[in-house]
Amino acid sequence: MTSWKWILFAAVAMVLAALAGLCAHFRPDRAIHLATGSVAHMICSKAFVSGLDPQTVFAETMERPGFRRLRHVMTFAIDRSARTVEASTLGLFGGRASFHDGLGCVEQHGTREPYLLKSDIETLRAARTPALLPEIAGPATVEPDDPALKAALDHAFEEPAAPPFRRTKAVVVVHDGKVIAERYAPGIGVDTPLSGFSLTKSVINALIGVLTQQGLVTPSMPAPIPEWRAADDPRREIEVEHLMRMTSGLDLDETNSGFDRSSRMFLEDDTSAYAVDAKLIAPIGARFHYSSATTQILARIVSDAVGRPEQTLAFAWRELFNPLGMRNVTLEFDGAGTLHGANYMLASARDWAKFGLLYLNDGVIGGKRILHEDWVDFCAAATLSSDYAAGFYTNRSDHPDARGRIHLGMPADSFFASGLLGQRIVIMPSQRLVVVRLGDSVDPTGDIRGVARLVKEVIAAVHPGESSSLLKPSSSAKADDPVFQRH
Numbered sequence: 001m002t003s004w005k006w007i008l009f010a011a012v013a014m015v016l017a018a019l020a021g022l023c024a025h026f027r028p029d030r031a032i033h034l035a036t037g038s039v040a041h042m043i044c045s046k047a048f049v050s051g052l053d054p055q056t057v058f059a060e061t062m063e064r065p066g067f068r069r070l071r072h073v074m075t076f077a078i079d080r081s082a083r084t085v086e087a088s089t090l091g092l093f094g095g096r097a098s099f100h101d102g103l104g105c106v107e108q109h110g111t112r113e114p115y116l117l118k119s120d121i122e123t124l125r126a127a128r129t130p131a132l133l134p135e136i137a138g139p140a141t142v143e144p145d146d147p148a149l150k151a152a153l154d155h156a157f158e159e160p161a162a163p164p165f166r167r168t169k170a171v172v173v174v175h176d177g178k179v180i181a182e183r184y185a186p187g188i189g190v191d192t193p194l195s196g197f198s199l200t201k202s203v204i205n206a207l208i209g210v211l212t213q214q215g216l217v218t219p220s221m222p223a224p225i226p227e228w229r230a231a232d233d234p235r236r237e238i239e240v241e242h243l244m245r246m247t248s249g250l251d252l253d254e255t256n257s258g259f260d261r262s263s264r265m266f267l268e269d270d271t272s273a274y275a276v277d278a279k280l281i282a283p284i285g286a287r288f289h290y291s292s293a294t295t296q297i298l299a300r301i302v303s304d305a306v307g308r309p310e311q312t313l314a315f316a317w318r319e320l321f322n323p324l325g326m327r328n329v330t331l332e333f334d335g336a337g338t339l340h341g342a343n344y345m346l347a348s349a350r351d352w353a354k355f356g357l358l359y360l361n362d363g364v365i366g367g368k369r370i371l372h373e374d375w376v377d378f379c380a381a382a383t384l385s386s387d388y389a390a391g392f393y394t395n396r397s398d399h400p401d402a403r404g405r406i407h408l409g410m411p412a413d414s415f416f417a418s419g420l421l422g423q424r425i426v427i428m429p430s431q432r433l434v435v436v437r438l439g440d441s442v443d444p445t446g447d448i449r450g451v452a453r454l455v456k457e458v459i460a461a462v463h464p465g466e467s468s469s470l471l472k473p474s475s476s477a478k479a480d481d482p483v484f485q486r487h
Contacts, residue, residue, distance in 0.1 A: 029093060031258030034267055035070055037095030037107050040087040041344075042195075043076055044097035044105035047085070049193050049330050049346050054078050054085070060167065063442050064421070066256060103313075104332035104346065109269050115337030119310045124317040131325030132366030133354060137179035141190060144181035148461035149173070153183045156437065156454045166422070166447050167440040169194060170349035173458050174357065174434040179350070180462070185439075193328045193346035194438045197419030200345040201295045203320070205244065205379055205391025206358065207302045209371035210319045213363075216305050219244060219378070219390075224301060227276050237284050243298050244390040245383040249282035250275075252293040262293040269335030272300035288386045292342035295391075299341025309337035323365055324358060326351040349436050356417070356425040356434035359392075380415040392427075393418050408449065409456025422446035426455055431463065 042061050047054040054076070062071035076087040083099040097105045098114075102121025106114045144150050156171045169188055173181040188194070196203075211217040217224075219241035228235035235250070242248045252275060254262035261278060268274040275293040282289075306315040313331060316339075321329050328348040332340045347355070359379075363371025379390040382397035394415040395402045406412050410426065417425040422441035427434055435455055441447040 030264060030267060032070070032089050032093040033095065034258050034263060035067060035095075036074065036087040036089060036093050037097070037109075037266065039067070039074065039076060040085045040095040040097040041105055041107050043078065043087070044085040044099055045195060045330075045332070045344065045346060047078060048083055048099035049104050050188075050195070051192065052187065060440050060442075063163070063165075065442065065444070066258060102330070104330040104344065106333060106335060107266070109267065109335060112269060112335070114269065114335035115309065115333070117309050117313060117333060117337065119313050124314060125322075125327055127317075127322035129322075132323040132368055132370075133325050133357060134177060134366070135325065136174055136177060136350065136354060136357070137182075137190075139190070141184065142179045142182045144173075146181075146461050149181040149458065152454055152457035152461060153181055155457065156450060157183060157185070164441065164443045166443065166450055168422075168437065168447075168450075169440065170436070170438040171454065172349045172353045172434075172436040174353045174436075175462055176432050177357065179353070181458075182349070184349070190350055191328050191348050193330055193348055193351075195344070195346050195419075196352060196417075196423050196438070197343055197421065198292070199352065199417045199419040199423050199425060200341060200343055201292075202391045202417035202425070203316075203345055203355065204295055204298050204302065204339075204341040206320055206355070206371065207316060208240065208244065208298060209363065209375045209379070211302065211305055212375065213369060213372040217301065223297070224304065225276050225297065234280055234284075239285075240298070240301065241390070242285055243294050243301075244379075245288065246291050246294050246388065247285050247288050247383060248291075248294055248297075249280045249284045249287065250278040250291070250294065251281045252278045252291045253281075253289045254291045254293070262291045265293045265296060270338065271296050271334045271336070271340070272303075272338045273336070276300070286384075288384050288388060290388070295342045296338075296340075299339045302341070303338055309333055309339070312339050320370070321351075323368070323370060324351075324354045326354050349438055352417075352425050352438070353434050353436045356427050356436065359415075359427050360429060360432065360434055389415060392416060405448070405452055408452035409459070410452050411455075411459070414455075418446070420446070422448075422451065424451050426451065428455070428459075431459055433458065433462065 039061055043054050043057050046052045046057045058076055070089055074089050078085050086096045088094040096108045099105050103117055108114055157168045159165055169185045171183050221240055223238045223240050238248050252262045254260055265271045265274050275296045303312045306312055328351050330346040332344040359376050362376050380394050382394050387393055387397045387399035387402040392415045395406055395412050411428050411430050413430045414428045422439050424437045437451050
């Protein structure tokens with residue numbers, strides 16, 4: 001063989017070896033499995049819990065970034081009698097989710113059957129004592145009389161002429177504890193449970209707050225994870241607050257690429273076991289990086305503090321949902337029976353608003369303190385130099401994202417729960433307002449402009465002439481600030 005052929009052969013061999021190494025490291029098959037499992041879970045939850053049309057759910061899901069490239073090769077099948085959904089890509093890399101009454105959907109990985117909770121959800125929902133929170137509205141949709149509020153709802157449901165579409169599903173506006181305006185997309189009503197995606201993280205924050213009020217957990221304590229307790233394990237220095245603020249330094253950074261460790265957690269039956277196995281890659285408390293897997297560790301801390309999965313579910317209903325009068329809630333669990341803390345909780349838009357009222361009222365409902373004193377301000381305070389707080393995003397920050405939102409019309413003291421595709425619970429203490437927006441926006445920002453416009457117009461309607469005093473506009477807040485590139 002001539003020398004140039006040897007050189008070509010060697011070059012090709014090197015390229016093939018490099019590609020093989022990349023495939024071994026990134027495992028594209030796992031990324032596709034993650035996509036099919038996510039699609040199966042999404043259709044299962046939205047079809048069997050929310051009662052939405054599975055074909056519509058599939059079509060809207062496949063418009064999301066990361067799924068778009070697979071939309072021509074991915075298919076799904078729903079079995080209503082077995083209450084299962086299966087998705088695959090070219091018939092391969094199958095994902096499967098099954099529905100269980102009152103408990104939503106659970107993904108099945110391999111042949112192992114998932115842990116099935118034995119709980120009577122209706123008994124949990126039928127509280128022995130009345131809700132502490134006064135009812136925020138009657139059974140009918142609250143149509144606003146104020147033309148300004150009506151216009152705000154009109155704008156919230158407007159669609160652009162071309163993609164990306166906003167697909168607003170529900171808006172609820174609560175002022176001084178009462179719904180003053182709300183609207184729902186066709187097929188959705190006041191009792192329809194809707195996926196909150198990462199709004200679930202804020203609920204985990206509340207459960208940690210309840211445990212803190214009860215003296216079982218504190219943010220400053222070392223995270224009670226037995227796997228980290230060895231004397232030579234540096235993770236023993238991670239505190240609960242580090243997990244709440246996503247500054248643990250663990251190798252759980254989330255990029256939503258399908259290749260990051262945080263996303264791959266959802267390929268596991270026992271998501272929490274996967275998350276706590278991560279090693280440190282940064283100094284504890286020195287760096288913020290968004291991470292669903294970090295919140296999943298908090299979910300395990302909640303579960304470990306109160307007992308078995310059934311006891312965890314009962315705890316959430318007894319200590320949080322029933323006192324708030326949240327009746328249309330579905331908590332989902334992983335295959336090992338651990339509460340999903342990063343994602344997957346469903347609730348009606350009114351129920352999400354009631355959750356927001358807990359934080360608007362400084363953790364006190366009906367004269368009873370649910371969350372520890374100073375918990376709300378603690379959780380709304382910015383983490384390091386970011387605009388993330390602890391389970392919420394916050395405008396109480398000098399970060400460009402926060403300045404940008406203030407420039408758009410959101411109050412400087414506001415903070416909000418945030419979920420994928422534009423799920424928001426905006427809490428505005430200075431205005432005694434909670435605004436909930438739920439939908440399926442594939443806009444890269446999660447339609448932050450639309451949410452900010454909604455908030456600004458609601459404030460103008462409720463407090464005419466006062467909204468400008470709520471803002472601290474910055475000359476550096478421009479249309480190309482990162483606020484328009486995230487959430």
